[in-house]
Amino acid sequence: MGDDFNALLTKVAAHLAERDATLDTLPVTPTLEAVHAAVAALPPALPQTGLGTGQTLDYLLSSVLPGCLTAQNGPRYFGFVTGGVTPAAQLADILGSGYDENVQVTLEDTSAATAVEARALEMVLDLLEIPRDTYAGRTVTTGATASNILGLACAREALYAASPHTAPGYSYAASGPPSNMPSPPIVVLGIHPHWSIKKAAALVGLGNGPTVFHSLPADPEDELDIDLPALRGRLVAERAVGRGVILTYGLGEVNTGGFGRRLPEVAELCRQHGAWLHVDAAFGGFAGAVPALRHLVKGMDMADSLTLDGHKWLNVPYDCGLFFTRSAHALPSFLGPSAANTPAYLAAAEATIPSPLTVNIENSRRFRALPLFASLLALGKDGYADIVQRNVAFARRVAAHIAAHPKYELVNRSPAWLVNDVPVPLNIVLFRGAPGTRFDPHGADAHSRLTAAINGTRRVYVSGTQWGGTGAVRLAVSNWRTGEDDFDVVCAVLDEVMA
Numbered sequence: 001m002g003d004d005f006n007a008l009l010t011k012v013a014a015h016l017a018e019r020d021a022t023l024d025t026l027p028v029t030p031t032l033e034a035v036h037a038a039v040a041a042l043p044p045a046l047p048q049t050g051l052g053t054g055q056t057l058d059y060l061l062s063s064v065l066p067g068c069l070t071a072q073n074g075p076r077y078f079g080f081v082t083g084g085v086t087p088a089a090q091l092a093d094i095l096g097s098g099y100d101e102n103v104q105v106t107l108e109d110t111s112a113a114t115a116v117e118a119r120a121l122e123m124v125l126d127l128l129e130i131p132r133d134t135y136a137g138r139t140v141t142t143g144a145t146a147s148n149i150l151g152l153a154c155a156r157e158a159l160y161a162a163s164p165h166t167a168p169g170y171s172y173a174a175s176g177p178p179s180n181m182p183s184p185p186i187v188v189l190g191i192h193p194h195w196s197i198k199k200a201a202a203l204v205g206l207g208n209g210p211t212v213f214h215s216l217p218a219d220p221e222d223e224l225d226i227d228l229p230a231l232r233g234r235l236v237a238e239r240a241v242g243r244g245v246i247l248t249y250g251l252g253e254v255n256t257g258g259f260g261r262r263l264p265e266v267a268e269l270c271r272q273h274g275a276w277l278h279v280d281a282a283f284g285g286f287a288g289a290v291p292a293l294r295h296l297v298k299g300m301d302m303a304d305s306l307t308l309d310g311h312k313w314l315n316v317p318y319d320c321g322l323f324f325t326r327s328a329h330a331l332p333s334f335l336g337p338s339a340a341n342t343p344a345y346l347a348a349a350e351a352t353i354p355s356p357l358t359v360n361i362e363n364s365r366r367f368r369a370l371p372l373f374a375s376l377l378a379l380g381k382d383g384y385a386d387i388v389q390r391n392v393a394f395a396r397r398v399a400a401h402i403a404a405h406p407k408y409e410l411v412n413r414s415p416a417w418l419v420n421d422v423p424v425p426l427n428i429v430l431f432r433g434a435p436g437t438r439f440d441p442h443g444a445d446a447h448s449r450l451t452a453a454i455n456g457t458r459r460v461y462v463s464g465t466q467w468g469g470t471g472a473v474r475l476a477v478s479n480w481r482t483g484e485d486d487f488d489v490v491c492a493v494l495d496e497v498m499a
Helices: 005-022 032-040 053-067 087-099 113-127 144-162 195-203 228-240 263-273 284-289 291-297 369-404 446-456 484-498
Strands: 137-141 186-190 213-215 222-226 244-250 276-280 305-309 321-325 408-410 428-433 463-467 470-476
Touching: 005 053, 005 087, 032 053, 087 369, 113 137, 113 284, 113 321, 113 369, 137 144, 144 186, 144 195, 144 244, 144 276, 144 305, 144 321, 186 195, 186 228, 195 276, 222 228, 228 244, 228 263, 244 263, 263 276, 284 291, 284 305, 284 369, 291 369, 369 408, 369 428, 369 470, 369 484, 428 446, 446 463, 446 470, 446 484
Parallel strands: 186 213, 186 244, 244 276, 276 305
Antiparallel strands: 137 321, 305 321, 408 428, 428 470, 463 470
């Protein structure tokens, strides 16, 4: 603890500056040997006598970090829709750690932190051209999974309160499951839901098995959208027995990056039949930042609850998710303490901005809104529109290259209703080896071997997936740094692994 903090801070700053300057040329992942060496270097137990700050810092820089992801926030990491970190966000995150504020309670005469968070959430709505009063309930979460948990919890409370089998205003959070409900009391409907939706359903007490989750048939003309007559019939049938319905709708399907085209009609059917519409737009929602792409998210502002991710296309550090719902009362109704059991230290904490304690899962939380606020302020609407446009153009260019390549097949060609000659709708390229190549798609584990071959170059990172019953490779572009030179690297790697 006695080490010279200023000298060590300078050392950390120099390391980060050097890394930032070389991030576009660093290997995307460490070698297997580096990973094994980092694990082997871990101390077997807590030392009796501490190493001190300086020696610990040297140990981290020399022995641990070389075995961690070298450049996940670099320009050629295309796995899992992982964004980078804008300069403003990175610097603000360092400041946030230094100030170490627990942004838990609004104390208007003590700290501006919750006001910063509230304004950042408003600025996200501004970015997407959604009127601020559309979503009076909003908070910054740890990510899309936490936001989906909040969305399904809000849905649960609203559906139980409106059920013909319960007293008006019934609260599941306060009273638990009533005994006179249909079994199951709430079903979750959708098409291609992200697995985090099922995780959320399990955590909020809905269940995530086949009696609760039902896949709706796809539109005959669009495999990424819901068949509207089938949805209408199902909503009518469920309402007749007094069962609650949550309809989950993805904007930006996780494998293909594709979009359904009938969200406004789906939203209207949900409104007519008392179903709750939860839209998971973790990355796809940011198409709304670009006027030319905004048609892809038409109807997003009709959702009862909405999930977005800051650490994806907003390029702010992990962890940062965003949640929005229509009613300002929805979250405090089950997350905040009641008047009877409000802790004494919160009794006088009334404020114009809701305390995060009453609208979020956590009771203690870091100032994760500061990097978000800084990045939004630094880039503005135009800056973020530019990132999205450049990433989409890059993905489409890669897709066009793959479509013309004799040794590859492009899997996620756009539906005809989008734009002629656009190979993919947004930022995800789904592909596989062509028949007759060393990664023939009919061969055993072909997509896994192709994924491993690409990642083995350490110049590009992609992820494997399944689509339409066949394995495929998925390349997701969402980093502000990705540029022209990276396209040349991608093409070179694709040719190399097929040589």
